[in-house]
Amino acid sequence: MRRARRTLSATVTLAIACTTLTGCFEEPSPHDAVRDFLVGWQSEDYDLAAGRTDGDQATVRKALSDAKLELDAASFRFKIKSVTVDGEESKADFRAEVDLGENNPLWEYDGVLPLHLVDGSWKVRWSPSVLHPQLKEGQRFAVDIGPNPRQPVVDRTGDPLQTDTVLYVAGVYPAQLGDRAEDVVVKLSEITNYAQDRLLSRIRSSPPDKFVPLVTFGRARYQALQSKLNAIPGIKIDPQDQPVNPDAPRQIVGSVSALTPETEQKLGGPQRAGDSVGKSGLQQAYQDYLTGSTETKVITLDLKTGKEVAKLKEWLGRQNVSVKTTLDRSVQAAAEQAVADSATSSLVVVDKNSGEIRAVATKGMHQEKDALAGKFPAGTAFSIVAADALLKAGVSPKQRLSCPAERTVGGARFVHAGQLGANTSGTFQENFAKGCVTALASLARRVKADDLRKSAEAFGVGQPWRLPLRSFNGSFPSLAGDADKAKAIAGQSVQVSPLGMALVGAAVASGTWHPPVLVTEPGSPDPSTEKAPLVQPDPVQLDAKVRTALTTMMRAGALSTPALAQQAKVYGVTATAGNQLTWFVGWQGDLAIAVLSKNYNASAVAGSFFSALRTSP
Structure with a gap:
């Protein structure tokens, strides 16, 4: 093109x-x-x-x-x-x-x-x-190409997040072909669909004694075509180790494949035969950095000897570099272990002090599409954000509230489906801890719609933060009356991602909301804006007194949850969100997490994670 x-x-x-x-x-x-x-x-x-x-x-x-x-x-x-x-x-x-x-x-x-x-x-x-x-x-032109091997995606310590896989590069030494170049190209084109003229021009433009990569194959395709390739005189196969087999989190790191005629035409970038191309995740988002650009020299050659006579022009190309992430192998291992026993779960772990993503693990869900970019009802997990507005409005954690099985607020009906029984009475803190939706909804009259919106923004909901991969920053509705406010407090009209809720937990844990960070180097996926990092909103500092009260309430939430009651210094709330969805949002130490599970107890996944983290290297 x-x-x-x-x-x-x-x-x-x-x-x-x-x-x-x-x-x-x-x-x-x-x-x-x-x-x-x-x-x-x-x-x-x-x-x-x-x-x-x-x-x-x-x-x-x-x-x-x-x-x-x-x-x-x-x-x-x-x-x-x-x-x-x-x-x-x-x-x-x-x-x-x-x-x-x-x-x-x-x-x-x-x-x-x-x-x-x-x-x-x-x-x-x-x-x-x-x-x-x-x-x-007695001389001719030639173009000497020097492609650089693909660089890895690495974790926060610089260790690769993928292992080497053998790719098979089919190519030729032009000097060994003699007058058979066109025959070789015709046969190779028949089995690969690469255009004959492109293959031939690559051969004829290269120095005669240099290996010219023409087509790259993955293991399966190479094995399927091996006999046909071996039948083409002059074709040489160069097995190359390339860092393309992703480790956990596999869908975040992304997959890599050999370059095909279709992807070569579609990309239109620095790739050429012999390269690999990212198909998903960070491998795709940072393709141009991981592969760099080709080093190219225009030279003249002596027709008799094939040796270089003069260098007419040289382009060094853009150096390819590793992509450094914030992921932590030990944290990722604990997260993978925690979701293993569930049927459908997503777990995101962030550093409370920076918003850096340490792990993303899923079971029956997609790490990018669901954990980072999923749009799910917040349910009573949103009571963390609502509590910020309610506490600022003067609602005391000790205020008594009833928790009936059903309640209507402004014409909107709410039904308690928490783990503990309904028709009980307790403080705001106790109802927050057990996620009583009917009690929380009753507080709609105590807070202004604009104050709820401001608290949502302070916790990053709807803020314009983004990642180099797909992500969802949440959505908060317009609120017209008590019914709308009650639905928002109950999280019924608020959509969030597990990543977004992990950031909410981190904000309470540290006292400051931070936008998420997944990649620290390079600053942007686009090489043309290499020195201009992704634009993120500024951190937001929470009200100190409100944060202290929220911390106490979330400690009570962890203590009231059987799966977490015996865990040391765990803070958080377990919540329901309808459609058999449950949330856990909280933290331990410097790590804040959000768990979303379907037909499974999210707090059990959280408990497994914290336990696994203690025993990890």
Whole structure:
């Protein structure tokens, strides 16, 4: 696609240039010869170009055609800088612009066309230096490519979050093919679907004694095609270890596959045959960093020896780098163990002091789509946020509230389905701890809608935070009356992700809400904005007195939960959210967590996590 666009652009430029050139000179002049030669070269009308030289027509046509193949060029464009005439001799200075493809910069150089009169007509005096001033007889162009191996995604200590897997790179040594290059390309194209012209140009543009990677295969596809590949004379297989097999959290790290004709065309980036491409997760989001860009040299070669004669241009490319995450292997292992016994659960762990994500584990759910970006009802887990607004409004943790089985607030009906029985009475703190929705909903009249919204924003709900992967920052509805406020306090009209709720727990634990962080280096997935990190909202400091009260209430919540009552210094609440969904939001030490489970007790997953964490290395 990119090559086609550039070629089209060149054609349009050519049409304009021809019109301009026609009016630049008055006859008699070497204008027609200069124009026709460069136009013919640019448009691949090599008969036109050769007819304007004094050289053997077949030799000139072949030299121009070979130059395009040897450079693997998508297009040539030219601009005449000046034309001077001295009797029967003339000289035209021109600027050449060669699109080498593969996302390399344009190669620009200055050339000279010497002309002289032959039987009254101006002719370009032919020699290889017409193509480039440094090209001599017995030499040709070549493009020397130096791809860098894929870099890993690493954890917070720099250890790779994937293991090496063997990819099989099929390629050739051009010097060993002789005149069989076209036959090899036809056969390879038949079994891989790579375009013949692309494969052939890669071979012909490369130094003859250098291995030229053409197609990369994963293990399964290589084994399926191995016999056919072995039957192609000249094809060599280079097994390469590449860091592509993801460790936990596998869906966050992401998968990698060999480059295919379809993905090569779709990406349009620095990838070329022999590379691997990220299909999901961080491997996909940071593909251009992990692969970098190709180091490229335009050189001249001696036709007899195949050795490099001169380096005409070099691009070092962008160095590929590792992607450093905030993930912690030991925390991840504990999280994986905690969700293992459940049927459907999601567990997110963040550092309370920074918002850095330490682990993401799921069972029957997707780590990115559900744990980071899932849109779930907050249920009574949202009472943490609502309590912030209620405490600021003057509601005391000791205020007595009844917990009936049912209650109507402003016309909205609420039914208590908590773990403890209904029709009881207790303090605000006790009803918060056991998640009595009917008691909490009754407080709607004690708080303003705008205060609930402000508390939601303070805890990051609906704030414009984001990650390099898909994520959901929550949504908070407009509140018109007591019924709307009661539904919000009960979390029935609020949507959140497990990540968002882990950040809520972290905010109470530390006293400051922090936006989430998953990757610390590079600052942005887009290399063009390498020095501009993802824009995140500022941290929000909680009211100190309110936070102290919330901490006490969440300690009571943990103590009232059988799965956590014996755990040391665990804080949190267990909540229901309808549709057999349960939440646990809380913390222990520096780690805040959110667990969302279906048909399973979320607090049991939390208890398993904290227990596993104590016994982990």
